[in-house]
Amino acid sequence: MKNIVIIGASGHGSMILDCVEKQGRYNVLGFVDSFKEKGTIQNGYEILGCELDLPRLTAKFDLHGIILAIGNNWTRKNMADRIGDIAPDLRFVTAIHPSALIGKDVKIGSGSVIMPGAIVNANSRIADFCILNTKSSLGHDGRMEEFSSIASGVCTGGNLTLGRFSAVSLGANIIENITVGEHSVIGAGSLVVKDVGGYSVVYGSPARFIRKRGVTDPYLSSDRKFSDLTALPMKI
Incomplete structure (x- = not known):
């Protein structure tokens, strides 16, 4: 099976892990999360780093693809764009x-x-x-x-x-x-x-x-955690 990682080690990420494991199409190497310490364990899988580590993980593990475990729709889009800049050859799997x-x-x-x-x-x-x-x-x-x-x-x-x-x-x-x-x-x-x-x-x-709403207005309990992706370190 081809290797993938899950972006986001939240409860939503745990649910996606369950889907991927039971689907049986991909081998999950672990999670990538900007807000959790590298090396910690989530559902038996290691936090491998943040999204800036994706090029290194791709080279080390022959990484095939990723899946985004981010519930907020607009934040998910921003992360997809960010990863497209950092690791443009990685596939987004379903x-x-x-x-x-x-x-x-x-x-x-x-x-x-x-x-x-x-x-x-x-x-x-x-x-x-x-x-x-x-x-x-x-x-x-x-x-x-x-x-x-x-x-x-x-x-x-x-x-x-x-x-x-x-x-x-x-x-x-x-x-x-x-x-x-x-x-x-x-x-x-x-x-x-x-x-x-x-x-x-x-x-x-x-x-x-x-009422009317803006594109960045929060609507999930977890939104504060991801409210400002621009504060995260960018690839140089």
């Missing part, structure tokens, strides 16, 4: 847990993650770097644009279009034929019955517009 149900004529992009018990119904399209979390479902002919995410327990009707960088939070429900614009967030437990514009925060049952 992880699909074997308990996920993938329908007919589904396409899933590189760097995306499909978690345990997720359902992707027929004719759906999942772009690069998306997350479909535990026991969530994407209805038939659904489309997730790049760097979008659907949290655990979400149920979506057919023909959803989820815009770039947008997030559907825990346990929300979306009826059929809904479009969600880019960089929007749907709050936990919401019921979405009409289209959602871009750069919006909506929640409630039925969901209503609450």
Whole structure:
């Protein structure tokens, strides 16, 4: 099996590790994390360094690819760009847990993650770097644009279009034929019955517009940790 590392040793990284191990396509060498001490152990795997160490790891271990374990959509994009500068030859691999149900004529992009018990119904399209979390479902002919995410327990009707960088939070429900614009967030437990514009925060049952949001506005409990990737050391 080809060697990969997981970028991010958080709880999300542990879930992705489980997906990769059970999928059985890649050999995980360990984690890469800018916020944890090199040499420490996470789920039986070593923290091998930070992303600046990727060229060294590639040469030492014949590293084939990486997978990003970063829940925040915008931060995940910034890290993908950063790694593209540091180690442009590395591939971003996809992880699909074997308990996920993938329908007919589904396409899933590189760097995306499909978690345990997720359902992707027929004719759906999942772009690069998306997350479909535990026991969530994407209805038939659904489309997730790049760097979008659907949290655990979400149920979506057919023909959803989820815009770039947008997030559907825990346990929300979306009826059929809904479009969600880019960089929007749907709050936990919401019921979405009409289209959602871009750069919006909506929640409630039925969901209503609450406010506009910026691309860097936090929406996850872990966001503070990754709030300023520009503070990390850059390749010279």
